[in-house]
Amino acid sequence: GAVVSQHPSWVICKSGTSVKIECRSLDFQATTMFWYRQFPKQSLMLMATSNEGSKATYEQGVEKDKFLINHASLTLSTLTVTSAHPEDSSFYICSARLPTSGQYNEQFFGPGTRLTVL
């Protein structure tokens, strides 16, 4: 199956700093990637849809100026948490979509990035 990686797998930062998380599709080109956030004991919540070469589409309630998404190539999308605060501590997961529409299991998930803001 297709492989999606995330880097880093975990990060600890001080409040007020910015953190960049990378999502890569390793063996396929992904025109669309999705970013999710998951708080402890809760389900995955969609944050935004990232399309290569265009601006990301954010879900209601997600601050686009705080969570900057860049999908500059068909294999890489980045999520930057700007001016991070403790309430941004969460598990961030990306998924990448195979370009062929209608294909089952067309989304593959990364292993997630654990962000802790002190």
Place this chain on the structure above:
Amino acid sequence: DAKTTQPPSMDCAEGRAANLPCNHSTISGNEYVYWYRQIHSQGPQYIIHGLKNNETNEMASLIITEDRKSSTLILPHATLRDTAVYYCIVRANDQAGTALIFGKGTTLSVSS
């Protein structure tokens, strides 16, 4: 609106079959039933999907009722490594370009 309903938790003894139910009474004719699971601190993993026929793969079996209003995911011989949150998602193929939306899922605990 929630499209699926799952029990919040289930227990299973190692080596026994785990049967995870999902109710999707408002499913449309063009919507498939997908199952994913998430092991603690990992990304979700695809398990299986089906439209109306029963399906089986190396991981699990999916039984869909004739009226398609409910389904059951069967792990035939559960192991400790099957402990995870299992998500049932209904989705049409014309939604292939959109994100998967996760409900609360069922936490399956497999014990020895």
